[in-house]
Amino acid sequence: MSDRSIQKFKEYVQKLNPIDDIIFRKMAENREFCEEILRTFLQDYQLKVLNNKSQYAITNIERRSVILDAYCELRDGRRVNIEVQNADNVNHQKRVRYYSSVLTTSLMKKGESFDNVPEVCMIYICNFDIFKENKSSYLIKRVIDGSNREVDNGLKEIYISANINDGTTLSELMGVFTKDDCYSDNFPVTSKMKYDFKYVKEGNKMTDAMKELYDIFKEDFDQEVLEKSKNKWIKEGRKEGVINTLLMLVKDGIISVEDAAKRANISVSTFQKYLNEKM
Structure with missing residues (x-):
């Protein structure tokens, strides 16, 4: 060469930056990286990632297959899919809906009780404000119309606007994700991996x-x-x-x-x- x-x-x-697929797919192979960013995304600083897979393919012979950017299994049993999206050119919500359905189906055995349907969390990182409400994060909840009573079916959807800076820790992390020379001591794993991919010290x-x-x-x-x-x-x-x-x-x-x-x-x-x- x-x-x-x-x-x-x-x-x-x-x-390139972590928001770009080619970088994210390599970083997502690292369990400590997944753990560091998920603790911020889910506001759970005791969170533990047991297993993680990058470019996790779920094949469906008769239907559309999917490739998850990052798939993580947490200590408490939750399963998490993290997707990064630079372009605003698809129906993002329906994509998340389909991915969550395919992932859930793949985790269930034939004849298994619905009580065993795992908790699934979909985290969708966009380099734009998907709902245009100037928020760095959107947590989607299921509520009963009229009473606003929340009902939980085990699926959580979180949409993150990487381009919105509202002074939160999440925004600080998204700065590392999107800005060329932005690093943070609060996210040492992410910052070091990003730097190692982008630069050499000498020669x-x-x-x-x-x-x-x-x-x-x-x-x-x-x-x-x-x-x-x-x-x-x-x-x-x-x-x-x-x-x-x-x-x-x-x-x-x-x-x-x-x-x-x-x-x-x-x-x-x-x-x-x-x-x-x-x-």
Whole structure:
């Protein structure tokens, strides 16, 4: 791998943050990272993560399958799905509804009592204010109309606006998630992992963390095209830049068509059409 390729890749990575899927998927492999952010999201500072999985696939042969950005099993039995979303171009609430249904179904055995349906928490991190009420966090509750009595069926939905700064600890964490050179002593695991992925201290070598990111791409991947696509994504928010990058990843056999379609927030058939046009 040439020094020029390393430099271009470093420049590309330095534009990324935990809100970006490629960084989040690697960080979510770390149990301590998941534990640190969940303690803030759920306001439970004794929370303990027993198991965590990044890019957790739940396959359904006859129906639409899903890939969860991060899946965690907590000590108290709760199951948590964390999703990161940069683009505001899908029906987010219905996506959360579907993901929670597929996850719940996958956790139940045939004939098992409904009493054993696990508590599931869906945490949806958006780089925009999903409900446009200028809040950093939205907890969705089920209430009886007229009495406002809350009823709990074991499903919790939390939507987080990463772009809203209201002075809370959550906003501080979201600053680390979204701002290039923002770090916090209150979130040492998140801050250190982010820094390790983005920078090297000396020389022109990549850190081990950077190498893990680079392994997602093949060595012969055209870094210049990747950088241009990413710049379009970041600066202009254009779907074309994202799709072009994903098409290259699929062609190189790095991710599947299904995974690429999910990341582009389009159907598999639509993504396949893009792919056929480029072949």
